[in-house]
Amino acid sequence: MEKRSIDLGRCLVRDGKADCHRCEEICPQRAITSHAVDQEACDGCGLCTAVCPAAAIEAPEDYAEALKKTMALTPQVLMCGKASPGGVHCLGFLDRRLLWSLATKRPLSLDISRCESCRPAVFAWLQQEATACNDALARAGKKTIALVHVKPAPPQPKKSRKVERRSFFQALFHSTAEGLQEIAEAQIERSFRFDASAWLREQQAEACELFCGLALRDGCTACGLCTVVCPTGAVVLERGEHAALHFAGASCTGCNLCVLHCPQGALELVPHFAGQRDFPLDR
Structure with missing residues (x-):
């Protein structure tokens, strides 16, 4: 294969x-x-x-x-x-x-x-x-x-049946055409x-301890770079009066790009998700 x-x-x-x-x-x-x-x-x-x-x-x-x-x-x-x-x-x-x-x-x-x-x-x-x-x-x-x-599962026995001459050639033609199609598809x-x-x-999977978690330290400036580099959209930044960083644990693969690119060093991936999905940001 x-x-x-x-x-x-x-x-x-x-x-x-x-x-x-x-x-x-x-x-x-x-x-x-x-x-x-x-x-x-x-x-x-x-x-x-x-x-x-x-x-x-x-x-x-x-x-x-x-x-x-x-x-x-x-x-x-x-x-x-x-x-x-x-x-x-x-x-x-x-x-x-x-x-x-x-x-x-x-x-x-x-x-x-x-x-x-x-x-x-x-x-x-x-x-x-x-x-x-x-x-x-x-x-x-x-x-x-x-x-x-x-x-x-045991192999299914092939059923034998008698067919008329005309039906035989019709079946032969169709089976040949299908066989050629299968051969052509196999080449793709x-x-x-x-x-x-x-x-x-x-599947709307719920994150548990088997998934990665996120920790946010002091110093986040809400620059949004973590959301740009995240390949799965696990990190989302909400701006405005109620600015916050939102984390979807079920989407995180632990690639660590958000941590590597954070200019302030404010992010940390933790090995086990503990339930925290929202991180409010001070102005």
């Missing part, structure tokens, strides 16, 4: 003050160097997508559509292509924020039973993220994620860029 690539127009490398190498550090295949992907080494696990704070990873899979299909299942279960033909190639793109959003809507099950033998690094990552999410769910009094093993390279923050906003 096609491998990943990095959109340098979105990657934090475009910002002179940022020094992000999260994708390179997490890649178990050492397939990413200097923000470029070695196509031969990449195995498509998706871990780079999980940690990229700028949604800069382009992949051949539509992760948003995969999550949509998961939400339509009863019961709601996340599984890879080895468990279900309709499953995503690998679950490495998931993180605790996505798991939280799914699990707070409806009971969620996660099948990582094949990951340890298939991709150990993905297995370790998903165990870590699921454990962190379950701890937060338990503290919030919500049902935790169940780890399950989904048996692959598709790539998707999964923006987890945008997906969380669509």
Whole structure:
């Protein structure tokens, strides 16, 4: 299958003050160097997508559509292509924020039973993220994620039937035309860029301790530079009589650009969101 690539127009490398190498550090295949992907080494696990704070990873899979299909299942279960033909190639793109959003809507099950033998690094990552999410769910009094093993569905036997000569050639013509169309579509390279923050906003996810928080020290001049550099719109400045800085924890990816660019050094990202969304500003 096609491998990943990095959109340098979105990657934090475009910002002179940022020094992000999260994708390179997490890649178990050492397939990413200097923000470029070695196509031969990449195995498509998706871990780079999980940690990229700028949604800069382009992949051949539509992760948003995969999550949509998961939400339509009863019961709601996340599984890879080895468990279900309709499953995503690998679950490495998931993180605790996505798991939280799914699990707070409806009971969620996660099948990582094949990951340890298939991709150990993905297995370790998903165990870590699921454990962190379950701890937060338990503290919030919500049902935790169940780890399950989904048996692959047996292949469906092909139905044989007799057809008339005319119907046979009509069916042959249509199947040939459809086959040619499938071949043509297979030649088209598709790539998707999964923006987890945008997906969380669509789901109206509520921030919890699993998300980053913001702290504001004295000295803010309401210059608004933090709102300009924030790639997800997590920081919004309200001017006027009731000037305030507003923070959307569910949208923050922890990229740290707002902190790096604050001329007064008044901002600080904290590892856990504690509920503060509004920061009044003195005139």
